[in-house]
Amino acid sequence: MRVGLGVMPAGARNVAFAAMDVATLAQLHPGRLTIAVGHGMPAWMRSVGAWPSSPLTLLSEYITTLRGLLRGNLTHYKGRYVQVDGLRLQPTSLPGSVPDVLAGVRGPRSLSLSGHVADGTVLAEPVTPGYVRSALRDIAPARPHRVVAYNVAAVHDDPAVALEAARLPLAVVAEDDWRPHIAPLPFRDALLSLRSRSAGPEDFARNMPEEWVRQLAVVGTPAQARARLAELFDAGVTSTVLTPVGPDYVRSLDSLATVLRAEPA
Template sequence: MDRSGSVGVMLPRDLAPSAVLPFARRADELGFDELWVVEDLGFRGGIGQAAAVLAATGRIRVGIGLLPVGARNAAFAAMEVATLAQLFPGRVDVGIGHGMPGWMRSVGEWPASPLTLLEEYLVAVTALVRGETVEPGRYVGLDGVRLEAACVPTDPPPVLAGVRGPRSLAVSGRVADGTILAEPTTPEYARAALARIDARRPHRLVGYNVAAVHADAAVAVEAVRAGLEWIGEPDWAPHVAPLPFGEEFAALRRECGSRSEFVRRLPEEWVRQLAVTGTPADARARLAELFAAGVDSAVLIPIGADPLRAAEELAAVL
């Protein structure tokens, strides 16, 4: 496998609190390059998790995915991010996104123009953590705000956009330091996204994928199905459209009455294309394909009843 790219692992959002720091420490010991924490409505906050796992580990890089733009004032979000970057220099990535529309509407924070808010927010946070002054926009109403010089990190963290729609990808290409693609990230989807991003400066591409490996490839493929349950829903259409079986995939989802039936009927070959799975050698080959397609960081989402054991099995790809 070409290790020109980084291999990370995701900290499951629903781990028992007593398991969070042991999982992070073990990911560090196993040699993963990155650990990504999740901020989903109703689960745990991304900034709090990131601070805890950074303090509990000594080497691994920690990414926050994703901070929704409607949840925090941009200035205060930048203060939190800058604090992490000062305390743990060179080890922090921050992902910012729209937030799932249903979630954000439920908390009263879905704007009339999500694209405008996203762009203004990305610009503001990026500028503030670099010590620059921010002026007011349509949504991000900061008036001459800047961080005090003593609080500006000497190594500002990359600010990435977690997006998938074509216009949001274009925003990311214009103003973000990178883009985070939700699972499933296939080589076809990565190339299609990069064409939409069309960045004019260095731009990092992070791709999430559900993953399971086992000495018996069939065991791994069956295990990983559980993580593919949602990908037939409408929000995931951009991931599937570039695939050679995209139309057949959509037809199968329409035919199935439930997500569980759909994921059970996915052909094995499709599962292999939609996940990082099989034997360790199979998984390494898939990662090499992702890196060749332009993915810089491949983040593996462990699947199974015992996430720590699943992460240890995934470490066979390193």
């Protein structure tokens, strides 16, 4: 089972201390750790005084330095935001299996940056096959590059039950930060129009057509969910994260586990 951190905001933690923490986790979970670094949500980062004037520059410097430190390199880096003067992790602190450093980003310029400096990209939900293909065009990786896709997931033997469970978690998709996700969708304009006419996010989610929900989440019976995942992998996803829904996330994991079970012969 892989151990994931989600996305660490670059402005929230000094890169040297992040490297020590990541190295410790990589020793505890050898070969199973996935980490990502991103800009962080702008409003959150501004609220703590950690939003830089050039988020792209910070992310580039941070990922470049972090990758070098985790590989045991003697690191000298004097950038605009990151300054490291002759730092190296002690040999006993180094992980036996160096984890990839992914970038958790979504805008075109940030995706391009990920293709240049990171080992992969984490795409936040919702991730559709069209969004994967669009993101990969921006990433344009010149070397092997992982793509991790997050998606809201609801699985039930009755597809109508699963569909209704996935609605409310999708209420955010019409907000400005999610525009890159919906840009490739054939119903983008209709989605934005519905959002503008809605009384609020919950009203918007309740009135989304069923087909939109099916496109924006991994939803339905186990077989339908597996088919959707196959479409994502065909589009270029290398691994996926399914986000449970409902009042009891732990119990929801039982239903998501059915997606991993092979169909009876």
